[in-house]
Amino acid sequence: MSTPSQAWRRPPIRELGTDLLRISPLRRAVALACPFLCFAAYFFFAAMGQPVLALLAVVVLSFLTYGSVSHDLVHANLGLPRALNRKLLSLLELLMLRSGTVYRIVHLNHHAKYPDAHDDPEGAAARFSLVRTLFEGIVFQFTLGRWACRRASTVDRRRMTAEWFGIATIVLASLAVSPLTLIPLAYCALVYAGSWIIPLVTSYLVHRPEEDGVLRQTRLFRGTFYSMIALDHLYHLEHHLYPQVPHQNWKRLARRLDPHFREAGVEPQRVF
Template sequence: MTSLSINLFLFAERAQFPGPARTVQMSETMHAKIHAKACAKAHTRTSRQNAGLPALSELGADFLLASRLQRLLWSLLPLTTLAIFSATYALRYYALLPVVILAHFIVSTTFTHDVVHGSAGAGKRTAEWLLFGMSLLLLESGHAFRHAHLYHHSHCLEDDDFEGSPARMSLLGALLAGPLYLPRHWLHAYRLTKRKDQRRWLLAESLAPIVLVSCAALLLSWSAAPLTYFGFMWFGSWLYPVTTAWLPHFKPDQSMLGHSRTLRGKIIPFLLCNLSYHLEHHLYPQVPSFNLPRLAEKLDPYFAERGVYPVKVV
């Protein structure tokens, strides 16, 4: 995409999403980041048009909006669940720790995911520090997540889409890819970006887990809680190939409506913080996760006309 076409695309986006909605959508970008996101959005828009689906402005620009309280509560969930983990450990309810850590893992990755797409309402500088902060909580690189995930959206399930590659593996293959997934994911992201400031973030976030785990080891005589937490997060990351690629994308076809699944229900989507609306997310990635259920209802007639039927869950 040439600079002229990018500028024309951004001009069209301004016309399509005026006012606060566009501010939320474009708040996180620098020039190079605008280039990457513009390419991803242009790819998504073209594919969506080829699938015969309307632009988001036709469905309702309010899908991009959220109240300040809603965004504040959403951003506090990772810290809230971390506090619950600490209290659960202190009270020695060890049997509950896997459940608590799973909830913490889901809300943390979902919030990071919204920051990556610029739908969390954070400004440019705030988004950089949020990604770094989430790196400390999740024991992985938030900036690597951003670069690799935006590339996944613009090159979904193509040969060079590392993040989507487990979708073409067997379940066993995706599970075996887990232990080395994050280091390979980081290398993929590092190769994608040539900007020095972004590579500095990536390098800092690659060193952070070493520092944190070392500090947790030093604190072991006082409390095993930090090391237990980091152990849960590290082993949990082994499931990324299955949970982020194999399950939502397994056995894809080449069509825009066939490369992702969508799950509909009340309990499962709620427990997964709406990450189960994966097809809707790929079609309209700028929509915040907490607005995906409303968007899904709006898309149901279009899906039915095109023979796309969501998977029903509880």
């Protein structure tokens, strides 16, 4: 049996199955609709005096954007025309008071540069302590925005400016109506707080940059526990290896890669 630090042949996607690159129109439509439904659900439940359900709607929305649907739009994995893909990414991230263009730039850079210790702001938390990682979440979007703005093309800078203007407009409008209702302002506070855990869950917990080799620098997760807590989204090593596969197919991708991981001696993290 070989070890992960030895040379490993990455199976081409055509060998694993090009069906992994496709999803049905129905699944794509459902994926794109769910964030907007959660957004509407927050305001509905808040207006009905159901704060717990309103909070739950924001939690689900936060998960569906950065870690799921927005992530697929960053990688252009949903089979959409490029212009529509970019607009939807901007719109979905705007719901969370974030810039979709910044997300696209820093995340694609992460895939290109990780485990670079100096030019990968998205993956930087993997080298931080837990306390610093949690603090980093508070300023994370500002850190990414500043980094991306310095490296963006003129066109992307214009997109970022428009997105930031949209964010400012939403926050100012929420403040303006706060004497009448605190629901919009509470939403802004919740989605901002929801972004604080991004460095923890997308970098600190899933990366091991000090290890040698692509198979060891990102953790492999298996088992019912991780499937349940991450809703079948904790396939980070698989995603690093095949970023072109949409999240709906990660579980199938993992099953097809398991024999290759075993052959390479990769041991998954497992609770049960």
